[in-house]
Amino acid sequence: MEPLRGRSEELGRLLEGLRAAEAGTASLAVVTGEPGLGKSALVAAAVEQAERQGFLVALATAQQTDDISPLSSLAPALRAGREPLIDTEHFMELATLNTQPLWLAERVADLVGRRLDGTKALIVLDDAQWSDPLSAFALRVMVARLSGHQLLWLVATRPAPGGVVDQIVNAVRAQVPVHAIELAPLTADAIQDIAKDRLNGPVEPGLARQLADVQGSPFLAEQLIAGLYLDAPGPGQGGDGPGSNGGRLGGAGPSGGGLAPVGPLLAAGLPAGPLAPGLVEGVRRRSSGLSEAARTLVRTAAVFGSEFRLEDVAALMAEPVAKLATALDEAIQAGLLVDAGSALRFQHELLRSATLADVPPSAQRALHGAIATQLIAAGRGAAVAAPHVLAVAQPGDTAAVGTLRQAAQELLATMSTTAAEVIQHAFDLTGVDDPLRAEVGVDVVAVLLTAYQYDRAKAFADDLLSGTALYHGPVTPDLRASIRLLLAPRQWVAGRLERQDLFAPGAAPHLTERLTAYRALLSPDEVPPADLLARMTDPVARAIVLAAAGETARAEGRYAAARDFYVEARQTAPDLGSLPNTRLEVGELYCRAEADELLDALTRSRELMTAGDWQSAAHLSVLHARLELAAGNLEAAEEEARTGLRWMNEFHDTRLAPGMHQVLALIALLRNHPTKARELTGADPTINTLLAIADGDDKAVARLRDVPQGFPERIDLLVRADAEDLLAAQVAASPSTAALGAHELVAAGNDLERLAAATEQLRTTDRPLLRALAEDRYGRAELESGDRATGVATLERALESLTTLGATAPAARIQAVLQAAGVRRRRWAAVPARAEAGWEALTPMERRVALLVAEGHTNRSAAEELVVSASTVGTHLRSVFGKLEVNSRVQLTRLVLERFAPHPNA
Structure with a gap:
């Protein structure tokens, strides 16, 4: 590997992280830089050093299209090598948890933690800005969970304030040190050194002047040196190959420009930011030596996105795949495309952007429309077509709205965060006074809630229903009731349900019954569940009232009756407004444990900890910790309680922390x-x-x-x-x-x-x-x-x-x-070693004496209280003084008052 020019300080910081990991201090290093500044080259150098030092290295590169597939960004790092972090059997088991991100992340952390016990390791994710949401969440959990391992996490990303990497950093900085490494453009001297390395000799003055225009980008320098700005290269002259210098970005890591609010999935086919002077012209020169078929292939591929399938491009060009084989080989030999086996991609996103800039906007729009139609017709799904639909959709395009709604539903089960972005775009395409906007708005609320974005869902719902600029159409009673019933289950679970939100005069009878049932759940004294049960005809409303009856009975200690109410409530099929089944089962299991079914309840709670509704994780965790404690499993109860607190902090909801x-x-x-x-x-x-x-x-x-x-x-x-x-x-x-x-x-x-x-x-x-x-x-x-x-x-x-x-x-x-009583044993194992100083060093009697003295008792009055002699109190008091290192009653009183002072938040 050629020397890494201009990055010695940055590489040195990564090597410090490796040394710290070897010594037992895990940390996270974040390399941030604009496209072409050599992030992946720096990562490659760190990987090479880690391997030399005997580190286990796991490497993955996120792709721009990863949002469609859960855990796709991180999976290569988990599965790479002869001895992967997670073996095939366990990795296949993870597929069953795709819809339960919290459980999946915990399981991944557990498996990786076992694999890395006693092993020093470097885990790398390049182009992390494109990480799919599940990979990003799993990474957050893993970094926190594995903070005690010999581990360096290395993440490379483009700048994206508030994006995936910032979220990871904010979530884990309390658990591990974070090393922020921001890459600036290389100095002119470093760029000249790269040229000398590649040319194996001095740099001619003409080339040196051209290198001054590459804006400190090692990638552009590499391309210039390889002839990108000069003459079209012959076979094998493409830049960014395995032997390239500071600009080597790994080949397998497509990137893309900006568009953070849109999301990676929706950025496919769109150009990056401003291009360096001469890059577009350089690509034209490089393409000029290609055949017409090869040029058409490359330009069409640029519209598809950073990654594409040859068969898709062939279908769009109405050409047989075999006929494009020669054209594809030309593009690869020209250093524009890379064959990754299952897909093709551009050598670098900057090359795609430059190619795309040479495609007229009208042609781009036409191609996006044709691509979307083709993908849907081929059965590839609305989610795959969504980026191209967005590229051509205009406000009021009901067909585009329909496709995006379908795409959101396809993504909802496994990629709810991406689904939320898709459905928001569908909503934005409808008119503010279009009745369809209200219908799509209901979808937005539902998807946001599934994505665990309650605050955003609530704010959106309030705006939709209050006649703001968000929606000017009619707010019907059924619309109001439907949205309130979408919110109510999560509001109840989170303790945020408000009585004023449970009314919709004029709504359909079944919706009205459900809102009334929620009022009984929220205020059983105002709306007694017993009075409602006989009157409820809607099954969902009846289930809610049964849950209300269960909550009331449980609070009164009538556990057997409460258990039966919960069981009956869980028999109803889910529908609009249904309470989360897992949350109902939490109540049921608590009651079963109090009604002579502790071990059965404990067994079921353990199952739910990996198979239940992850959005009820906090309630599940409190239940499980309590049941483990009741069963005498102190270690398991402690571990579960600490895990639950970590989850609560993860979701910024510590309401159940006191439990x-x-x-x-x-x-x-x-x-x-x-x-x-x-x-x-x-x-x-x-x-x-x-x-x-x-x-x-x-x-x-x-x-x-x-x-x-x-x-x-x-x-x-x-x-x-x-x-x-x-x-x-x-x-x-x-x-x-x-x-x-x-x-x-x-x-x-x-x-x-x-x-x-x-x-x-x-x-x-x-x-x-x-x-x-x-x-x-x-x-x-x-x-x-x-x-x-x-x-x-x-x-x-x-x-x-x-x-x-x-x-x-x-x-x-x-x-x-x-x-x-005179019982003698050779060894008494139960007695813990008593501390020699401090409060824990005091005997029970000494503690009582200290408390009484702090209350103002004299030796005599304390002796009367304790039914001992005053001299005995004096003996204990002298011992207290010695162990607490105080010399007077005043000092003792101050220390006791400090120890027993009310909590600042009391």
């Missing part, structure tokens, strides 16, 4: 990590109460009586609070085994027989933490009664279970009881 923080805080407390729990609590009163209990505040136990119905592991907390009346209410609402056993455990008091029966009942549940809590109570009671054998055996069973689960905090408390 995740509750799960994480409970796990931290079970593991004896109160500081970590405190970092997660925010203004959550229940978690703050649990922390107070962990810190020795017995009075805080009473506050657990106010634990909300939906708090994770509420029954366990009510047992700890001895809330017999609340447990009785729970039994009355939903008499599950867990609720019955928990109520009896608290109601038994010191009655050993009842305690034994309650403990035995709870042993039949699938909740190991609750079982251990019961055995702890029963074992302590037996010890206090004098039955050492039963008490020790029961407590040891609880200790073993908690130790296995990793719940070291309750395990340590049980161990302390056993040790006080």
Whole structure:
């Protein structure tokens, strides 16, 4: 490989990224530059260096037409080489997830992460501005998920503010360092050096003067040196080949000009920005030596786009494919086209743009129209024809609108982001007072919602219905109701449903019923579901009311009844306004778990985590984390909670984050990590109460009586609070085994027989933490009664279970009881090493003393509160001073107040 001229600093920064990756620090490098400045040459140099250093290299180049096929941009990097990042079997499985981008991205990240364990790697995506949406999203997830690997991500792109690459950078900069490398035009000296390298000698003065006009572009310099601006080259003289210098752009990476608002799919066949002086003339000179058939082939191909099929061009030219073989060979030998096997493409987008500039606009329009007609007639689909339809469509062209609507529907299942751009263009082609505009507007709202662009869909819908410049036609009651019903399901899931949006006087009866049903879902007190069920005749409306009844029953703790409502609601076939099935099943599974079906619910939730509606991912994640916690799977619950928080940040919707923080805080407390729990609590009163209990505040136990119905592991907390009346209410609402056993455990008091029966009942549940809590109570009671054998055996069973689960905090408390009872073991595995300093170093009694002193107690009053002697309090206080490194009560009080200060957002 010839030296890379003028880019030593940029290459050095990439090499630093490789060294950091080898040392274990993953990062993302973004190379940005205009066409022809040598982005791909710089990438190639980095790849060569990485391979020399033993890196696994995975390389892909995005294509301008990638928007039509999901994951097409990234797939070559995943599948290249003898030992690809993802093997064939697993890659084929990914096809089933094309409609679930979140699950697919997570699966890709998981597979690649396993492959790269212990392996240093460079993963490259060139021409990233053309990435299909699914590849771009998968890349965002992968960079964040694999931040702990020996990995450098390298992305090369054209400048596109707010485009694909900017979105990736903004999404991952908190997880990995980002190296922005912007390529400026090469210096005159670097351009001269390229010429010397290619000519193997000095540069003649005439050529040197011409090189001064290439505007620092290594690509244009290469072409000039190869004779592009001079004489037509002979065979093999085309520029940008495998041995070219700074302008070598890889051949396999078509690019295109601007058009960011239109999108890559819609830019096919359109020219790039302003061309360098002389480039068009140079292409004319190069083409002048071609036969008429070859020139026609090249010009026709330029209208098709950067990538095309020979058979399509042949059909348009009404020539047999075999007859064009010679013409194609001429174009390839002239350095204009490249045969990539399955398709043909221009050697560089600048060459296509220069060729296209020589095709009169009227001819371009005629060719675009003919291409669109041909592609549709050949059964290639409206999505493939869409770019050409857009190139010739005029406002009011109903045929073009119809084609684009069909294209949007073809793309919707797998490429919803692209579908959103297509349907928006269809809408723009209709007149502001054309009734068809309203019909297409409904499509726009539906597609935007499917593409998870709620804010854009809501703003569009409001404009459409409010008589703005967007639409001047009649807003019928049915139009208003239809759009409101399109929005309502997602608004409900996202907690954004507003009562005023649920009216459309004069709409069709079935639409009116559905809007009324949503009002019952939003405000069950105002519109009682029970009163509506008997009156609803529309199946969708009835399903919504059933869901409302389920939500009400669940909030009241009537889990069995709520489960049945959700099940019945899910039996209705989907239609306009239908609630997302996955969201209904989330409610059902939560209720099943609370109604003695925990393990079945957990199994189903695991299935939904890779097969459910990805737009309900946040609700699914909260459910799954809760069920894993209830089943005692602390590691799985923690992992799921953190994954869910990452997804919420990804979609900028943290409304359900408190539920995740509750799960994480409970796990931290079970593991004896109160500081970590405190970092997660925010203004959550229940978690703050649990922390107070962990810190020795017995009075805080009473506050657990106010634990909300939906708090994770509420029954366990009510047992700890001895809330017999609340447990009785729970039994009355939903008499599950867990609720019955928990109520009896608290109601038994010191009655050993009842305690034994309650403990035995709870042993039949699938909740190991609750079982251990019961055995702890029963074992302590037996010890206090004098039955050492039963008490020790029961407590040891609880200790073993908690130790296995990793719940070291309750395990340590049980161990302390056993040790006080004289039980001896060669090794006590459950007790975590106590910190030597800081709050975690304090014993429970020392924490209680610290809290009392901070409240203003003297040693004597604190002793009375704790029922110990004042000298004992003094001993504990001196130990507190030492561990917290304070010298006075004032300092201690300040430290405690800082620790227990309300959250700034409380």
